[in-house]
Amino acid sequence: MKDPIKGFSKLSKAAKLEWLVTNNFEDAEAARTVLTAYWHEDEALQKRHDEFIENTMSNFYMPYGVAPNFKINGKLYTVPMAIEESSVVAAAAKSAAFWMTRGGFKTEVLGTEKIGHVHFMYTGDASALKEDFSSLEQELLQATAELTANMVARGGGITSIKLIDATDRLEDYYQLEVTFETCDSMGANFINSNLEEMAKCLENFTDNHERLDANSLEVVMRILSNYTPRCIVRAGVSCPVEELASEGVSATEFARKFKRAIAIANAEPYRATTHNKGIMNGIDGVIIATGNDFRAVEAACHTHASRSGSYKSLTGCSVENGVFTFWIEIPLSLGVVGGLTKLHPLVVKSLEMLGNPGAEELMGIVAVSGLAQNFAALRALVTTGIQKGHMKMHLMNILTQLEASSEEKIHIANYFKDKVPHHREVVNYFCELRGVPVPKVGQ
Numbered sequence: 391m392k393d394p395i396k397g398f399s400k401l402s403k404a405a406k407l408e409w410l411v412t413n414n415f416e417d418a419e420a421a422r423t424v425l426t427a428y429w430h431e432d433e434a435l436q437k438r439h440d441e442f443i444e445n446t447m448s449n450f451y452m453p454y455g456v457a458p459n460f461k462i463n464g465k466l467y468t469v470p471m472a473i474e475e476s477s478v479v480a481a482a483a484k485s486a487a488f489w490m491t492r493g494g495f496k497t498e499v500l501g502t503e504k505i506g507h508v509h510f511m512y513t514g515d516a517s518a519l520k521e522d523f524s525s526l527e528q529e530l531l532q533a534t535a536e537l538t539a540n541m542v543a544r545g546g547g548i549t550s551i552k553l554i555d556a557t558d559r560l561e562d563y564y565q566l567e568v569t570f571e572t573c574d575s576m577g578a579n580f581i582n583s584n585l586e587e588m589a590k591c592l593e594n595f596t597d598n599h600e601r602l603d604a605n606s607l608e609v610v611m612r613i614l615s616n617y618t619p620r621c622i623v624r625a626g627v628s629c630p631v632e633e634l635a636s637e638g639v640s641a642t643e644f645a646r647k648f649k650r651a652i653a654i655a656n657a658e659p660y661r662a663t664t665h666n667k668g669i670m671n672g673i674d675g676v677i678i679a680t681g682n683d684f685r686a687v688e689a690a691c692h693t694h695a696s697r698s699g700s701y702k703s704l705t706g707c708s709v710e711n712g713v714f715t716f717w718i719e720i721p722l723s724l725g726v727v728g729g730l731t732k733l734h735p736l737v738v739k740s741l742e743m744l745g746n747p748g749a750e751e752l753m754g755i756v757a758v759s760g761l762a763q764n765f766a767a768l769r770a771l772v773t774t775g776i777q778k779g780h781m782k783m784h785l786m787n788i789l790t791q792l793e794a795s796s797e798e799k800i801h802i803a804n805y806f807k808d809k810v811p812h813h814r815e816v817v818n819y820f821c822e823l824r825g826v827p828v829p830k831v832g833q
């Protein structure tokens with residue numbers, strides 16, 4: 391059992407590292423070597439990364455790949471992706487190339503408003519609060535006028551304030567539900583600052599209003615919601631069914647099976663979870679590469695997938711009059727200013743690679759990446775099976791784990807060119823090539 395440490399956050403980076411390696415590893419020197427090996431030699435750049443979070447000890451590398459040939463609304467993009475899973479970038483690139491020659495992807499932003507709440511309890515008679523809501527609303531707008539001035543100048547700000555009686559869900563529970571337009575920023579800090587000001591204003595309002603009782607009010611929280619059903623984007627592709635023949639499966643058969651695969655995801659949450667995980671493969675990679683918050687996007691998408699009361703597919707498909715149409719509609723609250731967007735050098739380059747899009751254009755690109763990924767996965771699933779392509783891409787990871795030399799890697803990749811490289815078969819072949827016994831399971 392380790393001894394607890396107090397005041398760790400106040401130590402210097404060197405002292406934190408010393409404590410970390412001596413108290414948490416069997417071989418302190420080996421741990422120190424690995425952790426410091428990932429420090430950037432440019433000290434200023436390393437300091438910048440250190441300051442992104444707290445107690446930074448090292449940098450955690452993720453591969454940064456690109457998928458070219460994404461034709462979106464007639465414009466060609468090369469899409470950056472930061473992701474650790476093999477075959478995601480290849481799948482995105484393959485889908486992009488496929489749809490590039492079939493009209494490309496079309497996107498439409500259906501809304502850009504974000505929502506935040508002041509969650510409060512009121513145990514008194516709330517009728518005066520409801521009746522005098524319009525004067526409360528004016529006071530809330532006045533109280534936040536200074537905070538919103540710059541956003542208003544950009545065309546955004548507060549777009550609505552509602553008093554919600556949520557006592558049917560929780561005793562004495564009310565909300566101020568506020569919608570915001572945050573332009574090119576994700577807007578979390580802006581929204582939270584406004585909500586905190588509004589909470590103070592609400593407290594003053596009940597204090598100064600003779601029909602209300604300040605002692606009956608308890609503001610519990612003031613926070614944005616990461617569910618953004620009014621900040622939503624749609625992306626789609628469409629082509630004649632006859633252009634869909636794939637991997638020895640006829641075009642009609644492919645369209646039928648593909649549509650059925652989505653129907654299964656809509657009917658079965660076990661499948662929908664994996665189906666949507668594949669979509670998030672495409673989404674998260676771009677979100678991370680562009681310095682956005684993948685946890686917020688994940689949470690919003692999964693809530694959206696459950697909006698009917700049962701967890702379903704985020705994509706849809708129709709086959710009508712010989713035309714195959716495939717789409718995604720998801721909430722995406724993204725920023726191209728603020729956060730890491732100007733601080734992380736690779737984020738700056740990602741945005742430049744995409745032509746420095748505004749937040750709405752980025753919403754379209756991200757949705758397309760999710761759709762492309764789902765297309766690739768379903769195409770593989772309803773034809774060859776996922777393992778053929780996925781394991782082909784994963785082969786190098788297996789060989790690296792086996793500490794194969796460059797020559798062995800080339801030789802083995804060649805051998806598995808026309809075979810599915812299942813893990814055990816790769817190990818067997820590698821051992822045969824080296825002339826060593828195959829390790830027993832668990833070795």
Ligand code: HMG
Nearest residue numbers: 477478479480481483484664665668766767770776779780
């Ligand atoms: P393939 O047809 O064997 O590849 O596909 P290819 O060698 O013929 O190349 C065709 C194109 O694919 C290339 O064109 C690239 O665009 C791309 P080119 O650049 O030559 O003009 N491509 C690559 N790009 C970069 N590096 C590479 C590479 N190889 C091909 N090394 C592929 C192979 C993996 C693309 C295909 O089998 C595929 O799309 N499979 C689906 C893979 C997938 O979905 N992976 C996600 C991880 S699995 C998962 O977590 C999700 C899942 O469970 C979700 C679900 O169940 O719904 C599946």
